Amino acid sequence: MARIELRDVVKRYGAVEVLRDINLDITDGEFIVLVGPSGCGKSTLLRMIAGLEPITAGDFLIDGARMNDLRPRDRDIAMVFQSYALYPHMDVARNMGFSMEIRKDPTEERKNKVAQAAATLGLSALTDRLPKALSGGQRQRVAMGRAIIRDPRAFLFDEPLSNLDAALRVEMRLEIARLHQKLGATMIYVTHDQVEALTLADRIVVLNGGDIQQVGGPLDLYERPANKFVAQFIGSPTMNVVPVSGTEAGVTIANGKTIALPHLPDTQQAVEMGIRPEHLDVVDPGAGDLNAVADVVEHLGSDTNIYVKVDGVGPLMVRKHGNIPAKSGDRLGLRVRSEKVHIFAPDGTALRRAA
């Protein structure tokens, strides 16, 4: 249905460059998630694709045709806004059918489609209500209904779930996943939420400060982050990063311990080492690579988070599956799973053997 390409796309507001040289190829039916810290330009990128924001430079193509200068209505793309943006003076049915009303589709067809979409989204009983008489979750569904009724070439979502409570968010997340399976349409989805990104995406685009940091599948980003930013941004809890000095065979931590990294290249250049909390093993004091004292222990039932202070290094976090009988003040040893270690050059790029 729609293959979307961005070629060297730039966005400037006056002298401020908000997005730089964005290159992205989205294949038909792909679910792309844009993540990044607040203000990195996710919404701006989405709005440029929608046609609500002019593209300063570069090309934007759908199925090979340049779309830069087309009006939103001519792009055949649907968007679900974070604020839902329901028309307050129209009831649910008219809100959902508005695009068909504008297209002057036959009334019968419109009614059928609205009824069908309302049934899919569990809104059948609410079609004659005004938006102000709906709960947040119901409004969200209406906003989705308005998008799916159009059968567009692509869907855009700008943090569609961020106004919902946790339980509803999980439910709607599944609904969106189901919707994608059913429609098979190209979807571009902006979120702050790691779990949404990792569960929904075919590929995740990590943005920071107007640049694409990395594009890849959820596991790619988790296992092979291209740089320190992605390493720390993807994955929860956040990856531990400690300063090291690189040697021929591996890296030396501040406590004098050297960790051999035969699988990694250019270890001499490493200035920092990253290790995820789940890749540190708890062992007897003195037996591991690091000696530490437990500071705070969080028992989550399925997992245990241990915030430790490592002698000569500083605070780190350890996450273990199951219940670890540790308590605050305990001394413990930590073993680094060296095959899971990431090392970073001074400019932050990850040092890795070409795959």
Place this chain on the structure above:
Amino acid sequence: MSVAARRHPALTIGKYAALAFYLAFALFPLYWLLKIAITPDALIYSEGTRLFPSAVSFDNFRTVVFQTDFLAYFGNSLTVSLATAAITTLIAAAAGYAFSRFDFMGKRIIIALMLITQMFPLLMIIAPIYRIVGQLGLLNSLTSLIIVYTAFNIPFATFLMQSFFDGIPKDLEEAAMMDGCSRFQALRKVVFPLTLPGLGATLGFVFTAAWSELLFALMLISKNDAMTFPVGLLTFVSKFSVDWGQMMAAGVLALIPSCLFFIFIQRYLVQGLTSGAVKG
């Protein structure tokens, strides 16, 4: 029951006393207008400041309507006020929308200029306006009043409309455009219905302002058949006496259109039309 009211009965009494006092204070002049209008001529001076007249008569109204030019003034005022309100609101709505939604060169300068026009006392520009209107050959015409009133009301009306447009989330228009509307269609189908309260308020404001304007009407109109109502009221003041009863009766009648107008638009003034559009 509000929390404050439950807290202390004295507070409740005090609150209502204050409200009653304010109402009496605000409405007393209106009451006095009505009272004098229905007091028979003979009793106006003899009964002086009595709160209720001892006899009631509608002679003043009859005289005003059938024996003076009042109806003509009234018609003139209606024409001028309605035309001014309509034209001003139309222009102000367009300008307010532009100010609210677009960034264009010179926007700040135009806004500043519009503010500056509101700073001068009208008396200062009466003479130049008189000359301009005179040279255009529009003296003694209702058109001159419509033009002048429109010009003077546009800045404030524009700011008013802008604030109403600012209150309508941009997302709504963008959603409409994504749904296939052109900008104009989005304006007509989504923004316009939500701006009705703003249009109503602006219409009401401009109508009342034009309805009660005296200064320019007095300057630009000297012929009886083009006089508006506030000027016409002055004809009840003759060299030797003031016909209070008839003047007040005319005043009471003059209130009617304003009241009707506000009754008509008040449902559009009710706020909350946009609630539910976005997550509140």
